[in-house]
Amino acid sequence: MAMNLNCETARELLELQPYGELTFDQEEAVDLHVQICPACAAEKRQIESMHAVLDRQSIEPSYELLAQCRQNLRRSVAVIAGDDRPVWRRWIDSFTLSNFAKPVFAMGLLAAGFFGARLMPPAEPVAAPVARNVRFIEPGTNGAVRIGYDEVRQRSTEGRIDDRGIQDLLLAAAANPDDPGLRVDSVEVLKSRVELEDVRGALIRALEADTNEGVRLKALEALKPYLGERDVRAALTRSLVADQSPVIRTQAIDLLVSSRPAQQELTGVLQDLMRREQNAYIRQKSQTALRAMKASLETF
């Protein structure tokens, strides 16, 4: 049986209701109370309004930041573990060789290196630092000074897109604010893995927030096969409403009206487009879709 509530208790429960922290009975009692108490109903609306406002302000850390954190952590862990050797070295060191075998093994390696060098193309040398960023300066005694700095070196790596490390680099490149060409290349490679949540998230962000139209178009292309996913449809709808490029808006509406689940969610958006969209093709598409849905062409 539902409890009877006074306004004070109802307001305490209302505060927790959006978080799903009430029992079934408490939920029932609050809903009943709100129906007969206008003051608590207003309180409920205010709470819902606060949640809507706060939800829009959530910050999602960039993949670039995440990649940077992972890289720093990897380095620190290697130092703490006293093991900043490369993988090949750890593998070789894992063999315990007798004192007799060690020089033989060393000679073998030397010979392999000697002949290998003649057969292989010359290895790319490790690049010199391309940037230095001084972090702190501590003057010492006798004119000495201690300087902490970050050093940026260019390196290259190879691997399959399934490798987590490669994916992290691609995701970081997709968010690189300085190089749209790099972002296009990255989206092109990532599109073969749209089924991964991280990748789809990055492509959605590129579609909605990238300043470069080419990158946004690439991201849109990549997301096409996932029109069945709600987050993809929502992103396309936002692009249809907000993107400055008519090319993107046109592609977005073509995709959305071709998708049955999207059509049902679109009515309000299409009616709004009928009122304010400048592009004739998009208005015509909206009109056709609204008629097919037997919906009114206007909001009211």
Next chain:
Amino acid sequence: MDEASLIRAAQRGDQDAFAVLVQTHDQAVLRIAMNLLRSPEEARDVYQDAFLRVFRNLHTFRFDCSFTTWLYRIVTNICLDQLRKRKVRKEEPPVVATAEGEFDALEAVEEVRADNNPQRKLLTGELRSRIGLALSELTPRERLVFEMRHYQGLRLRAIGESLGTTEEAAKNCLFRATQKMRSALGDYVQG
């Protein structure tokens, strides 16, 4: 490999297993730190500090709670320390002085959604400052509970466990925090 096996492997010194554990949880950790501290630099420090503590102390983890709870206990302690330090320094919402004048550091945080409407952008900027101010008025514990429940979607019970307190205490904390937020946001949340 399931999480328990990964933890056991990492406890035996398997760094690859540790890396997988990190990658399973690190986005959530970074998100908590970023939303709580609203500074990429501080969030990066929290991330580093938290996972290094995990790395150093993983051998003491005895499976008497979930790994997530244990990890969040570490993260929340670091964040609480950070927030308390700020309170002691009486920091206002982050306003950074640059050669071009002062700007709100929150503006530098990457927006999830692009918005080209200047009026709406202005309103969003004002609102964001107001939210930053409202959050800074909460006590560190209120802020942490609010953040973990509102933005991370953790249950009050799990939050209580992470903070070493009861579900009831976490609930009271959340209640106070939401009331303060509502009163601080005033005009933006009319009924």
